[in-house]
Amino acid sequence: MLLESTPLSGAAIRDLEAHLLGELIHPAHYDYAAARQVWNRAIDWHPALIVRAADAADVIRTIAFAREQDLPLAVRSGGHSMAGHGTVDGGVVLDLGRLQGLSIDPERRVAWAQPGLTWGQYAERANAYGLATSAGDTASVGLGGLTLGGGIGWMVRSHGLTIDNLLSVELVTADGRLLRASAEEHPDLFWGLRGGGGNFGVATAFQFRLRPAGLILGGALVYPATRAVLRGWADYAVQAPDELTTIVFIMPAPPAPFIPPDQVGKLVALIGLCYVGDLETGQRIVEPLRRLGSPMVADLSGPMPYPAMFALTEEASRPEQSAVRSGYLHALAGDSLDAIVEHAARMPTPGGLVQLRALGGAMARVPADATAFAHRDKRFMATVMGSTHDPAAVDRQRAWAEGLWGVLRPSTEGVYMNFLEDEGPSRVREAYAPATFARLVAIKRQYDPTNLFRLNQNISPTDCRSGEVS
Ligand SMILES: Cc1cc2nc3c(=O)[nH]c(=O)nc-3n(C[C@H](O)[C@H](O)[C@H](O)COP(=O)(O)OP(=O)(O)OC[C@H]3O[C@@H](n4cnc5c(N)ncnc54)[C@H](O)[C@@H]3O)c2cc1C
Numbered sequence: 001m002l003l004e005s006t007p008l009s010g011a012a013i014r015d016l017e018a019h020l021l022g023e024l025i026h027p028a029h030y031d032y033a034a035a036r037q038v039w040n041r042a043i044d045w046h047p048a049l050i051v052r053a054a055d056a057a058d059v060i061r062t063i064a065f066a067r068e069q070d071l072p073l074a075v076r077s078g079g080h081s082m083a084g085h086g087t088v089d090g091g092v093v094l095d096l097g098r099l100q101g102l103s104i105d106p107e108r109r110v111a112w113a114q115p116g117l118t119w120g121q122y123a124e125r126a127n128a129y130g131l132a133t134s135a136g137d138t139a140s141v142g143l144g145g146l147t148l149g150g151g152i153g154w155m156v157r158s159h160g161l162t163i164d165n166l167l168s169v170e171l172v173t174a175d176g177r178l179l180r181a182s183a184e185e186h187p188d189l190f191w192g193l194r195g196g197g198g199n200f201g202v203a204t205a206f207q208f209r210l211r212p213a214g215l216i217l218g219g220a221l222v223y224p225a226t227r228a229v230l231r232g233w234a235d236y237a238v239q240a241p242d243e244l245t246t247i248v249f250i251m252p253a254p255p256a257p258f259i260p261p262d263q264v265g266k267l268v269a270l271i272g273l274c275y276v277g278d279l280e281t282g283q284r285i286v287e288p289l290r291r292l293g294s295p296m297v298a299d300l301s302g303p304m305p306y307p308a309m310f311a312l313t314e315e316a317s318r319p320e321q322s323a324v325r326s327g328y329l330h331a332l333a334g335d336s337l338d339a340i341v342e343h344a345a346r347m348p349t350p351g352g353l354v355q356l357r358a359l360g361g362a363m364a365r366v367p368a369d370a371t372a373f374a375h376r377d378k379r380f381m382a383t384v385m386g387s388t389h390d391p392a393a394v395d396r397q398r399a400w401a402e403g404l405w406g407v408l409r410p411s412t413e414g415v416y417m418n419f420l421e422d423e424g425p426s427r428v429r430e431a432y433a434p435a436t437f438a439r440l441v442a443i444k445r446q447y448d449p450t451n452l453f454r455l456n457q458n459i460s461p462t463d464c465r466s467g468e469v470s
Helices: 010-019 056-068 119-127 143-149 187-193 227-237 279-291 306-317 334-345 391-411 425-430 434-447
Strands: 023-025 049-052 073-076 092-095 102-105 110-113 166-172 178-182 202-209 215-224 244-252 267-275 302-305 321-329 353-358 380-388
Touching: 010 023, 010 056, 056 073, 056 092, 056 166, 056 202, 102 119, 110 119, 119 143, 119 306, 143 202, 166 187, 178 187, 187 434, 215 279, 215 306, 227 244, 227 267, 227 279, 227 334, 227 353, 244 279, 244 334, 267 279, 267 306, 267 334, 302 306, 321 391, 334 353, 334 391, 380 391
Parallel strands: 049 092, 073 092
Antiparallel strands: 023 049, 102 110, 110 202, 166 178, 166 202, 215 267, 215 302, 244 267, 244 353, 321 380, 353 380
């Protein structure tokens, strides 16, 4: 029984369903309530239809359907968009979560992977060969969105962004063509796909380079959150050898087995670390981080398989209502650190955090114009997350996040597009250098002139390129 109550053409829907290898989910479907949800539970929209695509042909058909029916189209891989772009009220969701194919060639160190895999699944499979691709810090994030936005994670200083390890993309464009974009084929499109997000089409497969990363020196060091600890970390983290990537999470200590009971709920700086290389050398490189303050709350560092890193973020990454503000910084000044510590201590309810990432290394050695990700010169990224599972605390957590962001914002320059909420066109522009943005607009005009793919951090074909008059 299909959507008799909607203004959509029943015949068109029946035709779509008859030709799908995957599944069509409408509001009366038993699985609709689950299928419409995305990671950010603050987004509570009701799509008219959800297509769980089974292959690229389903993607082509769904794009044609949305275009012909003039319906807004949301594209979803892992559903972790902070802005909730993986769903839409009254439109069509193209859900790629079932596209989970993965083929690994350990000799050539190349993987073909589909967008519905999570990075946790990918890391586990690759680790069987002692290999990894640089991705994010969280297992449940999807390949699709993270890759197209750039990909900043546990190996960003050692192996660069995810897009620096991307060799080609299979993409269905707005006019229904299945293309391969690489350095040789549609090179301009390939440039735009590396940082331009979902603006140019629907990626049905990615080809990644893999690097050796069987056992890494990883885990975390937990300290009381003080300015001195954060200063020591920041100064060391950006000038450490490339092999070491660190991310600091400033938050109330969780009731975990590794936290002494008297420390639970106190504000801590959890320094996640990932050293990729010789383990003995790694111990020497990590050592200064073990002397940032005394007493340390917990030392959870040691050799481990790379996918074990994701355990650090598992609890904090469960679906929740979340408010996010983020930006890059050239430096972390003392008063910013003071503000972070003071403000974090006033978090209304546990669940939120401040995240500081040290960048540089391999990521910074790729020229800024080599891909559509232009902010390679920034040394830090600061993110305030006002998350909570408690519906009654949502507004307070958001106000808290915005309060700290108000203090940090003047020191920031640019933003990572994957860490944007729906913050308006001017913030999308901040994600790109002006020349990068102008080139993205030109590619958009070529591949999606009607802006079919607009439920994203949108680069509109009618956006002005620099020098143009609006
Ligand atoms: C808990 C959490 C932790 C995170 N940690 C990191 C991190 O460590 N590093 C990092 O870089 N990012 C991180 N992110 C941000 C993450 O990269 C983005 O939210 C990303 O968009 C998620 O990808 P997804 O496929 O899961 O999301 P989705 O919501 O499915 O997709 C987001 C958007 O990407 C586009 N898109 C997705 N798939 C495709 C496709 N196949 N073809 C075309 N367009 C597509 C669409 O525009 C879509 O709206 C994190 C996010 C969360 C919620």
